[in-house]
Amino acid sequence: MAGRGRSCRIESEIEKSREESNWKKVVDLAEQLKLRSPDCECLANFLIGEGKLESFLEEFPPIDANISKARTGLTEAKRYLLSTANEQGRKAGVVLDANLLLGKLHYAMGMYEDSLNYxxxxxxxxxxxxxxxxxxxxxxxxxxxxxxxxxYRHSN
Structure with missing residues (x-):
């Protein structure tokens, strides 16, 4: 019971950090959540993937000049998000956001058709x-x- 209270506090801190776009803190707290509450592993993996994606895009915005950097720099974020874009992610309530973020990730990588597929x-x-x-x-x-x-880009 005491462990659940701690994970609720961590989840609350994570949500606050997400709203503030404090991605380093989101990743750190998600790692803690994963260790303290193994039943929250899918949620934690989603949050880690989201944090790594957003941190990368803050430094390297999704523009044509950054596509090659994105293709190498987003592999870890992609792995985490892919691990939650499934039935387990559906049960954890993150599959929709995982697919939307995978679309954003693939857009940053210049893989526009894949982005639309997500x-x-x-x-x-x-x-x-x-x-x-x-x-x-x-x-x-x-x-x-x-x-x-x-x-728009493809209609012109």
Whole structure:
């Protein structure tokens, strides 16, 4: 019981850090969560992947000049996110966000068709209105922006 209280506190700190875009802290806390609560491993892996992706993109924005850096620098983030884009991730409640972030990751890597495939897997076009935390809304908004940018680039 005491262990669960600690993991709830860690989860609360993680959410606060995500909202503040403090990705180093998110990764550190997710590693702690993974150690203290093995049943939260899928959630922790998602958070680590998200943190590594967002940290990388803060330093190297997703522009054409950074594609080669992204292809080598995002392999670890990709591995973590892929490990949660499955049935286990669905049970943990992170599969939608994992697919959306994999779309963003592939966009940064210049793999635009793969990016769109992840948005299709997430069924981005059918998302209905529901209450999402601001971080979730940001992920969805970025996904629509990337999808729109890709379509614009290929319609000209």
């Amino acid at each position: 948005y299709s897997q997430a069924e981005l076009q059918t998302l209905t209105e529901k209450q999402l935390p601001s971080r979730g809304l940001r992920i969805v908004a970025e996904s629509y922006a990337i999808k729109g940018k890709w379509k």
